[in-house]
Amino acid sequence: MRRYLLNRLWQSAVTLVLATIVVFAGVRALPGDPALALAGEDRDPESLRAIRQQYGLDQSWLVQFWQFVSHAARGDLGQSIRTGTPVRSMILSALPVTIELSVLAILIASVIGVGAGVIAAVRRGRPAEWAANALALLGLSVPHFWLGLMAILYLSVALGLFPASGFVPFFSNPVANLHHLILPALILGTGLSAVIMRQTRSSMLDALSADYIRTAEAKGLPPKAVVGKHALRNSLIVVVTIVGLQLGALISGAVVTERIFALPGFGKLTVDAVFQRDYPVIQAVVLVTATSYIVINLLVDLLYSVIDPRIRVRGEA
């Protein structure tokens, strides 16, 4: 267990360093003089020199990289060249929205995905399995941003069931907050729930044909315990890793969903930054995303090892 942990930590650290180098190099790969790009419209020689100094562009690459890393580590991600606001505060105000949206989406997707996956596996060869499979296939194939458009068009605008856009912070009004987020979270969760459903179904089918299920049946356990405990516990170990692997898709999906529902989150920040060529913001957004991806995946792996006793407890045999 300890060796596994150390190994996993080491791998994550390597990936993080590589990711930082990629982001750093990406900014240097911007067309033309990075100072010009960073300056945006404000191009008098004075501010260009200030920018060169601020970003250390007059220094060697190694020094520049070190400055980039040490600034980032202290949370100093530069300033927006559009508004002059520190990028850190922009990100800190946008992140809670995205985190809440993603957590809600994962919850919804897990409930739907695991439920439908179990039903499909248990009701093998019956209409219920057929329906669950068809829904999963649809969920994988439908462009979820289009589904979002349709939901706004028909559920929000025509029927007035949900607000079409906007956001209310959770702590100022929890009910309104959920009311605003439930539809985006459902939409964001569709693709993920399809993936979870398929994975749950196939690992449940594997589990249900395992010898230990035959043992559980031979013990006279009720179906609830055979399926809900013995089979599900084993399949969920696999499902957890799949959810971890879907994190990238979830982040991408969140960007689009926020765009459609006009949520003031991380995704909106990202897209706006690209169109405004706000390079410090783009750089920070990419770095923060990569870092969170690596950290969350590490956590998922640790969770995985906690759930699975074969990793948690070393065998003596």
Add this chain to the structure above:
Amino acid sequence: MKPVLAVKDLSVTFRTEDGPLSAVDRVSFDVGDGEVLAVVGESGCGKSVTAMSIAGLLPRTATVDGSVELDGTELIGADKRTLRSIRGREVAYIFQEPMTSLNPVFTVGHQIIEVLRTHIGLNRQAAHARAIELLKLVGIPSAERRVGDYPHQLSGGMRQRVMIAMAVACDPKVLIADEPTTALDVTIQAGILDVLRGLRERLGTSIVLITHDLGVVADLADRVAVMYAGRVVETADVHDLFAHPEHPYTVGLLRASPAAGRHADAQRLNEIPGLVPVLTEQPDACTFADRCPRALDTCTSSQPQLTDRPHRVACWNPVREPVEV
């Protein structure tokens, strides 16, 4: 004496992509109180399917006909609830693969406690104490500590002992052991057989021992039923069968086995030529005729029935003369 388990005309057919597949054809046998009946045969002869069908453990693709009476209660066609209350409580199973037959994500203690709580309704503490007792009963050292171990922390032999502890947790009338020693090292096999013998003596459990290993049969069984291609071809007292096998297939089986109480180097092992046939339907003929050195014309045109004597054999041309095996 009335048998504990009476199997009569049991037939099993599987629905497959290529049509129906007959796995077991009108198998009958009785198991008395405290008796060990060995069911032997090559792989694919239907012995495991027979075992699984007793408590309704076959998949939905199987059709089971005939009768299985446990202490006078009919099990074939019984509803699921009845079957569940019998499984683990009155009929318990031990399987071949101790590696995979235990659930890897629960402790062995938990898996034993589960049976106790389901069938006897013991509370947590009582079930825990009983689980430790059971582990001691099957000879697991430092059972108090082992009860909290996960299956992967135990050796194959220990895992099989856990399986046995789980099976006898509710003191079942019949224990069905499906190749209980096949996956284990020879040195460990003996220990497991000792445990089974001890259980029979101490608890008086009847045992149906499914195996292809005649050494195990000689070690443990009182009576033997020899199966071939889904049919019982010979059944007799274990000493009688080893001394005077009458079915040519049994003779072949004994000659192909190195154990069974004779010197391994006394004679070259003989294999029986050919393979067990896969049957889509049961023919009105002896299914062994193709491989039989003693086949007559009758053998391919009419199915021999089991004779009605203590030593029963289904053969048109049984071996009556003493054979050297």
Add this chain to the structure above:
Amino acid sequence: MAVADVTDALTAAPLRSNRRRVVRRILHNPLALTGLAVLAIAVILAVFANWLAPHEPTQTHLDRAFAPPGTAGYLLGTDDLGRDVLSRIMFGLRASLHVGVLAVAFSLVVGVPLGLIAGYFRTVDALISRLTDLVLAFPFLILAVGLAAIRGASLGNAAIAIGIAQIPGMIRIVRSETLRIKSLDFVAAAIVEGASDAWVLGRHIFPNAGSAIIVQATVGIPAAILGEAVLSFLGLGIQPPAPSLGTMLADAQQFASRAPWAAVMPGVAIMLLTLAFNIVGDSLRDALDPKASRR
């Protein structure tokens, strides 16, 4: 090469009968046939859009704006600029398929050799795993954002971003297939006999990993098509006025209450296309899976 020749003969026969079995299974699966038919229609519409489209996709007719579906000459209606929705969908399909094939081709060209190498030579396995982790740390949209910032938004850059994002999956599949095939007896025999690594990889492992690669590519295309739609919708992909299903949806969002068909039709087109690909991919996977018949 004596051993290799014999083993070739031994493995070739089951492979050939496998292929026949796969074709038979697909031909006996009505769902798979439907998927294939939809794909065939989509490809024909896309490839021959120049001849089949009733109107010029970028031609605006402000006097015919917001014509509902069924209007004479405009089967699926027109948009805010009076452009024919059906014609734009046909050209949009062309862009979708273009990006889908381009992205998957990119992931194949990079991912297959890396996967083979990672599975075959254990020494570089860890290195390639780290690189895969690195790529995974940049979700495809973030990659696309970065690429668009550096190189500008275009169909080609969208395809590259999507292709890069698909490389880790391709590497993983090819690597695990390589590991599996490498341990098979006939490959082990060839290695023991002293066959060169290139020979073993090219002659034994690559052909036998083929079916897994085909399945992965088949499910990669619809994912890439969805990715392109997302990027174009955000303005990071194909640039207007060139028709793309994603940009059509982005435009239609502005006037969706007035002309819902302009928002509904392109989405349905994307869905049918990706659904057809996913169905064919699934059927292919099932047909190739020897366990499928048991299940």
